[in-house]
Amino acid sequence: MHQMNDLRRIDLNLLVILDALLSEQHVTRAAERLHLSQPAVSHALARLRDLLGDPLLVRAGSGLVPTARALELVAPLAEALAQVQSLLAPNTFDPASARRTFRVAMSDYGAAIILPTLIRTLRREAPGIDLQISHASREGMLEGVLNGDIDVAAGVFPEMPNELRSTLLFEERYVCLLDRASLPADGVLDLPTYLSRPHVLLEMRGSGTPEIERALTSLRERRRVAISLPHWNVAPQFISGTDLILTVSSRGLRDIDPRELVVVPPPFEIPPFTFVLAWHKRRGGDQALNWLNRRIEQGIVRG
Incomplete structure (x- = not known):
């Protein structure tokens, strides 16, 4: 909560820049990602350092490394930006016209079960939606969902963190x-x-x-x-x-x-074990992600 209160003192533009800096760990790449000039991003970083009383990112070779204070801010920052995105998002989601990329984690076992039906559904109902599929251990997939690198993970997760929500896809033997x-x-x-x-x-x-x-x-x-x-x-x-x-x-x-x-x-x-979808609770208002999750569930039922 302390980190969230610190973030509330900063305007939204600076939060977006901070998120890009922590993700890219490079001023020039962050500027390119945000379509801003490098001096503008450098100036924003200076303001953030002053407001938060911490260097946030320190020089290491050709890039920047986040300080311990910056690492503490990653999760609450992602939550704050997700809440704003949810607030500003339209109340309805139109899959036929949507353009969106989802980052989905699953094993090749999960991919074999989920992707054939899901991809046919996307091409038919939402041709503007793209998927980036990644593969990791159970722990790695959950960590990706927690830190915002992954939108949704499909797998076997006996221990589900409190910050995540899940829905059952099927029970397996x-x-x-x-x-x-x-x-x-x-x-x-x-x-x-x-x-x-x-x-x-x-x-x-x-x-x-x-x-x-x-x-x-x-x-x-x-x-x-x-x-x-x-x-x-x-x-x-x-x-x-x-x-x-x-x-x-x-x-x-x-x-x-x-x-x-x-x-x-x-x-x-x-x-037996359960195979589930897992996503962060802060994404509950994301209508597009909710639609994707429902289509995955429906594909499993039909499959």
């Missing part, structure tokens, strides 16, 4: 993918066989599938991970012709070749 020839003769994958086989693990920057490991830990068991990789789409290709096992959510295995591969239940209980 885990299954095991094996080469059909490697399945035991009785067609059942039991726990000893599961533990004796090498496994493929999907993870991104250390954020893998903790639900599986927790379930095994509760049994006081461990599995051997022979291949660890961040790419969802290529993982099923490793299974054919091998003794590898891939334990993943079921929706990602809709297009496998049943002549070569087989999907079976895991031989131990793994709790």
